[in-house]
Amino acid sequence: MLPFKSLTxxxxxxxxxxxxxxxxxxxxxxxxxxxxGLAGGLFAGWRYRPVGSREPNPDFILNDPRxxxxxxxxxxxxFGCGSxxxxxxxxxxxxxFRAVVAASFNPIFRSNCVNNGIVPVELERDAITAIAASLGxxxxxxxxTVDLEACSVSTASGSRWTFGIDAEARxxxxxxxxxxxxxxxxxxxxxxxxxxxxxxxPWIYL
Amino acid sequence: xxxxxxLFDKIWSSHRVSAIDDASDLVxxxxxxxxxxxxxxALRSLATAGRRVLAPRQSFVVMDHVVDTRPGRxxxxxxxSGTAFITxxxxxxxxxxxxxxxxxDAEQGIxxxxxxxxxxxxxxxxxxxxxxxTCSQGALxxxxxxxxxxxxEHALATSTLRVKRPKTMRITIDGELDSGVTAKDLALHLLxxxxxxxxxxxxxxxAGAAVRALDVEARxxxxxxxxxxxxxxxxxxxxxxxxxxxxxxxxxxxxAEWDAALVSWRLLRSDEGALFDAEHRVDARxxxxxxxxxxxxxxxxxxxxxxxxxxxxxxRDPRELHDRALAYMDLRPGVRMAGLPxxxxxxxxxxNSRLSDLRxxxxxxxxxxxxxxxxxxxxxxxxxxxxxxxxxxIDRIFRDAxxxxxxxxxxxxxxAGGENFGLRQRVxxxxxxxxxxxxxxxxxxxxxxPETVAASAVAGAIADxxxxx
Numbered sequence: 001m002l003p004f005k006s007l008t009x010x011x012x013x014x015x016x017x018x019x020x021x022x023x024x025x026x027x028x029x030x031x032x033x034x035x036x037g038l039a040g041g042l043f044a045g046w047r048y049r050p051v052g053s054r055e056p057n058p059d060f061i062l063n064d065p066r067x068x069x070x071x072x073x074x075x076x077x078x079f080g081c082g083s084x085x086x087x088x089x090x091x092x093x094x095x096x097f098r099a100v101v102a103a104s105f106n107p108i109f110r111s112n113c114v115n116n117g118i119v120p121v122e123l124e125r126d127a128i129t130a131i132a133a134s135l136g137x138x139x140x141x142x143x144x145t146v147d148l149e150a151c152s153v154s155t156a157s158g159s160r161w162t163f164g165i166d167a168e169a170r171x172x173x174x175x176x177x178x179x180x181x182x183x184x185x186x187x188x189x190x191x192x193x194x195x196x197x198x199x200x201x202p203w204i205y206l
Numbered sequence: 207x208x209x210x211x212x213l214f215d216k217i218w219s220s221h222r223v224s225a226i227d228d229a230s231d232l233v234x235x236x237x238x239x240x241x242x243x244x245x246x247x248a249l250r251s252l253a254t255a256g257r258r259v260l261a262p263r264q265s266f267v268v269m270d271h272v273v274d275t276r277p278g279r280x281x282x283x284x285x286x287s288g289t290a291f292i293t294x295x296x297x298x299x300x301x302x303x304x305x306x307x308x309x310x311d312a313e314q315g316i317x318x319x320x321x322x323x324x325x326x327x328x329x330x331x332x333x334x335x336x337x338x339x340t341c342s343q344g345a346l347x348x349x350x351x352x353x354x355x356x357x358x359e360h361a362l363a364t365s366t367l368r369v370k371r372p373k374t375m376r377i378t379i380d381g382e383l384d385s386g387v388t389a390k391d392l393a394l395h396l397l398x399x400x401x402x403x404x405x406x407x408x409x410x411x412x413a414g415a416a417v418r419a420l421d422v423e424a425r426x427x428x429x430x431x432x433x434x435x436x437x438x439x440x441x442x443x444x445x446x447x448x449x450x451x452x453x454x455x456x457x458x459x460x461x462a463e464w465d466a467a468l469v470s471w472r473l474l475r476s477d478e479g480a481l482f483d484a485e486h487r488v489d490a491r492x493x494x495x496x497x498x499x500x501x502x503x504x505x506x507x508x509x510x511x512x513x514x515x516x517x518x519x520x521x522r523d524p525r526e527l528h529d530r531a532l533a534y535m536d537l538r539p540g541v542r543m544a545g546l547p548x549x550x551x552x553x554x555x556x557x558n559s560r561l562s563d564l565r566x567x568x569x570x571x572x573x574x575x576x577x578x579x580x581x582x583x584x585x586x587x588x589x590x591x592x593x594x595x596x597x598x599x600i601d602r603i604f605r606d607a608x609x610x611x612x613x614x615x616x617x618x619x620x621x622a623g624g625e626n627f628g629l630r631q632r633v634x635x636x637x638x639x640x641x642x643x644x645x646x647x648x649x650x651x652x653x654x655x656p657e658t659v660a661a662s663a664v665a666g667a668i669a670d671x672x673x674x675x
Contacts, residue, residue, distance in 0.1 A: 017527060018402055018502050022641045027622045031287040033246045033294045035355075051629075051647040078403045078436055082639060083620070084338040086244065086354035104406060107370075107438055108338060112354035166370060167227040179356075180257065183364045186224060186232060190366055193223050193234060203459030203467050204236045204331060206263040 001117045003176035004148050007098050009071035011144040012061055013132035019075055020082030021109065025091040027083075028052075038091035066137070072144050074128050075102040080109025089116045099146040101128060101153060114169045117176065119148055127153070127161045134159065148174055210477025212374050213443050214409045217349045217474070221332050223366055230370045235361045237264055237326055239317045239335035240304070243271035243622060244355040246294035248336065248362065249302055251355075257363045259302045265362060266326055267299040267306045268317040271337075272622045275585050275612040281309065285624025302362075315588025315614040318342040318556040322426065323590055325455030329444035329471040334361050339556045339638065340439070341432040345425035346452070347444025347474050349409075352433060372438035373407050373483035376476070378414035381490040386672040388566075389424035390558055390636070390655040392416070393431035394496035398506040400486065401522060405437030408484060411476060412442050416490035422451040423560040430557045431638055434503040443475040495670060497543050498640045498653040500531035505640070507543065509658065509670050515539035534642055535650050536630075543668050548652075549631040550581040551663035552645070554612075555619040558636035558656045559587030564595050567660040568603040570671055576608035577666025581627070583610045585617040609663070620644050634662040 022045075029041025040054070042062075049057040056063040062070070073092070079102035080088060089112040092100070099119040113120045123131075134155035135142050142156040148170060154160040172179060183190075198205045211219075221234040240248065245267050252259070259265055272288045273279065281292045292309070299306040307313040313320060318339055321327045329347035334340065336358045343350035353367065361367050383392065397404070410432055412425075420428065425442050432440030449468060452458045459467045494508040504522065507514060516528045516539070523531070532538065537546075553559065553567055564586060576582040584604045586592035592614055595601055601611045618625055619637040626646030627633050633651050636659045640651040654662070657671035 017523065020639075020641045022620065022639070022644050026643060027620045028285065028624065030243070030622075031285075033250070033290050035247060035251070045643045051643060078406070081402060081436065082338065082433075082641060084336055084352040084354055086336070086356060089354070104403060106436065107372075107407070108352050108354055111357060111370075115354060115356035166229045168230045168368065168370075179368055180255075180360050180363050183232065183360065183366060183368065187364075189223050190232075190234075190364060194365065197220075197234065201330075201467070201470065203328065203463045204264070205261075206457060 001176040001178065004098060004117060004119055004173045006145065006147040006149060007071060008143045008145040010067055010069065010139055011072035011074055011131065011135060012067040012070035012139070013074040013135065014061060015074055015076050015128060015132060017076040018078045018081055021080055021085050021088040022082055024080065024088040025085065030085070030087050035090045036094060038087055039094035042091040042095045066139050069096050071096050071098045072146060073097050073100045074132050075100060077103040078106060079104070080106040084108040086112045089113050089118060093118055101131065101146070103128060114172055115179065117173065119146055119173055121146060121153060121163050123153065123161055123163055130159060131155055210480040212476045212480045212482060213411055213441060213474055214349065214374050217330055217332070218371070226368055230368055232366050232368055234332060235334055235365050235367055236331040237333040238358065238361050239321060239333065240265065240267045240358065241271045241317055241337060242269050242273070242291045242295035244336045244358065246291065246298045248355045248358045249298035252359050252362055259304065259362045260365045262303040263305070265304045267295060267304050268320055269295070269307065269309050269314055270316045270616050273309060273615040274623050274625070275615045275617040277613060279309070279613050283623040288623050312589055315590065316556045316559065316616060318426070318430070319560060319587035319591065322346060322422070323455070323588060325452050325458030328452065328458065329448060330474050334358070334367065338433040339430055341437065342426045342430040342556055344432070344439050344441035345422060345429040346448050347442060347471065349439065349441060351439040372409040374411070375405060375408035375484040375486070376411045376413055376482045377486045377488060379412065379416040379488045379490050380414050381416055382419065383416050383490045383493055386657070387493050387495060388655040388657065389420055389427040391496045392493050393428050394498065394503065394506040394653065395493045396488070397431065397434055397504045398496065400435065402434060402502055402504040403436040405432060405435035408437050410435065410437045410440045412440060417442060418445065421562065422447055423562045426560065427557055431503065434638060444471055495655065495658055495672065497658060497668060499535065499537060499543060501534055501640055501642050502531070503638065503640060503653060505531055506653070509543055509668070511543055513537045513539050513541045513543065544670055546668045547632070548580060548634050548662055548667060550627050550633040551576070551659050552583050552618055552633055552635040552637065553656050553659050554583070554585030554587070554617050555637040556587065557638045559585060559591065561591050561594050563636070563656045564591065564600050567656040568600045570657055570660040571607040571609070571664065572603050574607055574664045576663045580663055580666055582608055582663045583612060583618065585612040586614050589614050618645055621646060634659050634668060
C-alpha cells in the first residue's frame with residue numbers, strides 16, 4: 001500500500017449527504033473478480049448519460065476538465081453508506097483519489113479507505129463549505145493540502161483546519177502498512193487466547 | 207466498577223485479545239461468512255500473499271449476491287460477467303477447505319437467512335461477513351458486523367480483527383405494536399425518527415417489551431436495518447425464544463455442550479443499571495405501517511401519510527437533497543402515499559424473505575390476483591425456506607395470485623446478476639435500500655413490509671394491508 005504523508009492536489013466538491021456505495025460504484029459496474037478495472041465505473045450512474053452508457057454527462061462535476069486530475073474529494077455526511085462493497089474504495093483509489101474530506105463516514109467504508117491508502121478526513125460542514133468556496137472557478141490553480149503528519153487540511157489561500165483520526169488508522173496510512181502483518185506479530189497471543197477459549201466455549205470450535 | 211455491564215461489553219471483553227490503542231482492540235472472530243461477490247477476491251488475494259485460512263471449519267461460503275434466481279438456473283447470470291464470480295468463489299472455497307453452500311444444495315440461500323437457519327450464528331459469538339447487513343444476525347444475541355473484503359482477508363488469516371470499539375446505544379421500545387404493524391415498520395419508523403446517521407458509531411441494543419415480543423425472524427428484520435441507521439451493528443439479548451429456535455440446528459451445540467452453552471448464554475444481557483453512551487425510548491403504539499417516499503431509508507412516512515413538504519421535515523435533509531429525492535421519485539409534496547400506482551412488487555432480501563414473512567404475505571394474497579400490468583416477484587430467502595413454503599402450499603398461493611416464484615438469492619434487491627426492474631419503474635419492495643438506481647436504472651423504490659407489498663401488488667397501487675382489499 002502506498003504510504004501517505006502529505007498531498008497537495010486538486011479537490012473536487014461533491015457535497016451531498018448520504019452518498020452511498022451503490023452511487024460510488026453501481027453493482028453492474030463490478031464486472032471482474034478483481035480489485036482493479038473499476039475506475040471507469042466510478043459514480044457511473046451520475047457520470048454518464050444515459051445511465052448504462054459511457055457518454056460523459058457534462059453536468060457532472062468529475063467531467064469538468066478544470067477538476068482533472070482530482071485527488072481529493074469533498075463531500076457531506078454519512079459518506080459511503082450502504083453496501084460494504086470495498087469496490088467503492090478500490091474505484092476511488094484507482095481513479096486517483098487519495099483523500100476524502102467529509103462531514104462523517106460510514107464505518108465500514110472508513111476502514112475500507114484505510115485499507116486502501118485513502119485518508120478519510122472528517123471535518124465540520126462549515127470547513128468543507130469553506131474549502132469548496134476557496135476553489136473558486138480555478139480549482140486547478142487553487143490546490144488543497146491534506147497533511148496526515150500534521151492532521152491538517154489547508155487551502156491555497158492559507159486557511160487551515162485540523163482533524164482527528166484514530167492512531168491506528170493514521171499509523172497504517174503513514175506507513176502504508178498491511179494490517180495482517182501487524183496482527184501476525186501477535187500470533188502467540190491469539191493462539192493462547194484461542195486455546196483457552198476452546199475450553200471455555202468448545203461449541204465455537206467446529 | 208459501578209452500574210453493571212452492557213451485553214456488548216460482555217461479548218467484547220470475552221473476545222478481546224489485546225488493546226491496539228486507546229480506541230481499538232484486537233478481537234477474536236468466531237465465524238466468518240463469505241459470498242461470491244467478494245469471496246473469490248479475498249481468498250485469491252490471501253493465497254497470492256502465501257497466507258492460509260487459520261480456521262477453515264469456522265468459515266462458510268454462500269452463493270447469494272450474483273446468482274440468478276429464475277427457475278431452472280445454472281451458473282449463468284443475465285450479466286455475462288456474473289458467472290466468473292460464482293465459479294471463482296466455488297474453486298477458491300474448495301481449495302481453502304471452507305464449507306460451501308453451493309447452487310443446487312439444500313442449504314443454499316442468502317447468508318443472513320442461512321446462517322441462523324443452520325445455527326452457524328450463536329449467542330455471544332462474533333461473526334463477520336463482507337456484507338453490510340451482517341448486523342441482522344445480532345438478533346440471536348451475537349456480535350455480528352459487516353466488513354470490507356480486505357478485512358475479511360484479515361479475519362480469515364488470523365481469526366481476529368482490529369476494530370474500533372463502538373459506543374453503546376440502547377433503544378427501548380415499550381408497549382405493544384398494534385396488530386398489522388411489523389418489525390419492518392418499526393425499523394422504518396426508527397429511521398424516519400432518528401435519521402440514517404442516528405446510530406453512527408454505535409452498537410445498538412434493542413430492548414423493551416415490544417422487542418421481547420418479536421419472534422426470532424422478526425428480530426432479524428429489525429436488526430437488519432441497523433446498517434441503514436449508520437450503526438456498527440445491532441444486538442438483542444438472547445432469550446428462550448432464541449434458544450428454542452437454535453436447538454437441534456446443524457451447527458448448534460449438542461448434548462453436554464448445549465447445556466454448558468445455555469448456562470453461558472443466559473448471562474448474555476445488559477446488567478441492571480448498565481450505562482449506555484446513548485439511550486432512546488420509543489412507544490410501540492406510535493409505530494404505524496410505513497413506506498419510504500424518497501431515496502434514503504430515512505425518507506419514510508406512515509402509509510396513510512402524504513409526501514412531505516420540505517417545511518415539515520426541516521432539519522433532516524438540506525432543501526437540495528429533499529427536492530432531488532422528489533424529482534428522482536417523480537413525486538410532489540402532498541401526494542398521498544396510499545393509492546400511488548406501482549409497476550412492480552418485490553418480496554425478498556435478507557430483510558424480509560423468511561418463512562414467517564412469506565406466510566403473512568400469502569395470507570393477504572390467498573384467493574386474490576395481482577393487478578394487471580404489475581410485475582410481482584417473490585424470492586424466498588433460502589432454498590430451505592422455499593421448500594418449507596412449498597410444503598405448506600404457499601408457493602401455490604403466490605403463483606395463483608400472479609407472483610413469480612423464484613429460486614433463492616439476493617436477486618432484485620439490487621441488480622448484481624444483471625436482472626432489474628427497468629427504467630424508472632416504480633417498485634414496492636420488502637428490501638432495505640431505496641437508493642437511486644439500486645433496483646434498476648433510475649428505478650423508484652418504495653420500501654415496506656411484505657404485507658404492504660402483497661396488498662399493493664393486488665391493488666396496483668401502494669395500499670395499507672390493514673384495509674380491506
